[in-house]
Amino acid sequence: MTAMTTPALPAEIFKAYDIRGIVGKTLTPAIVRAIGQGLGTLALEKSGPGATIAIGRDGRLSGPEFAAALADGIRSTGAGVVDVGCVPTPVTYFAAQHLGCGSCVSITGSHNPPEYNGLKMVIAGQTLATDAIQALRQQLLDGRVTSAAAPGPFRTENVLPAYLERILGDVKLTRPMKVVVDCGNGVAGAVAPELFTGLGCQIVPLFCEVDGTFPNHHPDPSKPENLEDVMRALRDTDAEIGLAFDGDGDRLGVVTKDGEVIFADRQMMLFAEDVLTRVPGGEIIYDVKCSRLLADHIRAKGGRPLMWKTGHALVKAKLKETGAPLAGEMSGHIFFKERWYGFDDGLYAGARLLEILSRSPDANAVLKALPNSTATPELNIKMAEGEPFALVAKLQAEARFPAAREVIGIDGVRVEYADGFGLARASNTTPVVVLRFEADTPAALARIQDEFRAALVAVWPGLALPF
Template sequence: MVSLSKTIFKAYDIRGIIGKTLDAGVARQIGQAFGQAALAKGERTVVIGRDGRLSGPELAAALAQGLQAAGVDVIDLGVVATPMVYFGTHALDARSGIMVTGSHNPPDYNGFKMVLAGEAIHGDAITSLYQRIVDHDGASAATPGSYRTHDIRAAYLERIIGDVKLARPIKIAVDCGNGVAGAFAGDLYRGMGCEVIELFCDVDGNFPNHHPDPAHPENLQDLIRCLRETDAEIGLAFDGDGDRLGVVTKDGQIIYPDRQMMLFAADVLTRHPGQQILFDVKCTRHLAPYIAKSGGQPLMYKTGHSLVKAKLRETGAPLGGEMSGHIFFKDRWYGFDDGLYAGARLLEILTREADPSALLNALPQSDSTPELHLELKEGENVALMDKLRSDAVFPGHEQIITIDGLRVEYADGFGLARSSNTTPVIVMRFEAETPEALARIQAQFKSVILAAKPDAVLPF
């Protein structure tokens, strides 16, 4: 038996290592606590699903037992992508759902992404589940909840295929990295009229080929090679649970999500002129002007898929997106992040062009770094950011944005340092018009960080 650890209750989800911080016993406790929280909001039914991880069946079964012990009815969707559980909370008679997923983490991880009464829970709402478990007297509901299975596959695929229309047939390559998206991606895009080359679409929780995380270029090399060697026009890649999208052009360029957002925003704004378009602090400085030029109001916000979802609901924005690959369509969809659906919407736009890669490659871009991580000890990241906020001086800057860490804007680029909400890390990203400007901005950040913490081991 693994003893309950507060460390698995993260900012946006619950995540642990199987046999060390997470097992069936912990999953059952989480189910019962979530069930109680659902009942407190007047919810009687919870939808659950799981990705392709080897620990999934045992955790999902225990989760269901916990939910039933709280007196909640369970609808089990089986092996699905995370967005299919979210879809279930709209399509079925249930507004709450739990997905058993380790997302893009290594094979020995697993966890839970949760929607409670129609809202993706985060922060204090997740910590309060821990407190419920600690305070619980061990009693079960007098009448346990019911359990039934439900196959949502056809309804989900039909909902997308019925709405998203291609302008012409297209041949695509799809790399699912042996994640759960592989069970659905081929059928979805073929149903829309694509010819599909499938790479690593057999679901295998060992991830034998490469890690299912399209945010890292090394995981896209097979897809790049496939596009080079075949007549496929475009490549789509998905993370382990199917809520994030990666895109590769015919000539091997990676189109990161902040540039994907330019196309999505321009399209959505044709139907929602003048509306706000939401994006996180890690996105390129070219995105805001592109949104404005397309007739929208750019709104920069904090990083975190649950936080963006909450802000989307608050503002009524028809579209939101994160640099990490979570794209949220409220236009023609439900406002949750869905990599498979984002891929469908991208293909709808790209098939209007004779050369989709030319359209993607023409999107504005600058020299930039990927996400860089300054690894620290537990708690040091928060203390360091506090010190930088109070003491750091950035000569020549035009603006400092403090909604999430420090994003320092210059005439020719930006630098970002923000504290991760999930690990003891300072996340950094840099972008500039020239390699020289990029080096100058990085050097400035290096000097202020070392002034605040002389023993910091910087990743650049």
């Protein structure tokens, strides 16, 4: 190991599930190069001599410069780089599997505004998250990086044909479908039209031109306001369903013909039902933000529901630990291990959804028949940095919920009632407390919110609540 000159490494860019900062301010080519040195060192430690890391990037304008800096940093350690170009994050994950290197980095700002970029990292099959990301920063601050006499090898590889071939060989539609496909000018636009056309669909493409300025709408399908163009296209054409993707293509949004958003917890009902026909008794993982109706549905179909923490990296780790065939998050990350690789892939999830819906002559009816309840979207309490975790810790220690059937503390406070649930958890990405409420009736929802309001104000007087 040799010492190196390390640029300032702002603590705030080392998030729970990835590295993310503002281009030219908190995230610069020098910082990305340093991170590359750390990742190259880790890959060599885990995989030995000959370790190679696949690099992909989304459509952000800073992507090419960051990819070059990252490759330079990795190669300075003697580790090799395979650059797979401008591709969705799941294609970068696929490259690590397909090329057999086991390590990859996607340079992506995900669903964040254009001025952001970041890195999602997998080393020797392990997604870096939480403590591992903090350890990486400390390793860089300590100068514990390998420095090779000659740079590691570099090559480019186009894995898109293999990715498409793999999905088109796996997913089969019973009938052709007409589908609105909204890529929000994110990098999914480089793949989605060819994929869904290849499946036999006629598509109505929206914003499939990759443009890192995102000129039409923000590429975050978990927010209903970003799905208005899909709804309009469904009204104006004879397409029967709408699919929307986030900026780097690892999350899926779904809209019915009549304009209802089918959030990921209800998508998971369909996916679980399908997977359990081939994996009877399988364990299905979902995060704490999901509807309690999902667990009921999984049980009814013979599966075993397992609630887990929010966060794509944390869910992936749990999937690996349990061997579950399927996992999903309310935010739109769906992880298929059955027939796929266990990483989150919005494009593959969209293909699997169409496979299921194509078995029915009326896709809208299938989606509308999914169990539903009265629920809020995610509500956020904005606070100062660090305060959300302090508030949730006080809730866990002090709050009383007299009518509760169960209080679950795996990620924040989720309070289960006979007729609904309430959730308060600290976001790992922004300084907010995330709230979500669900109930059988509007009256029950109001009652649960009243109990949460009292509990929150009791532990943190003067709190400005969004409900």
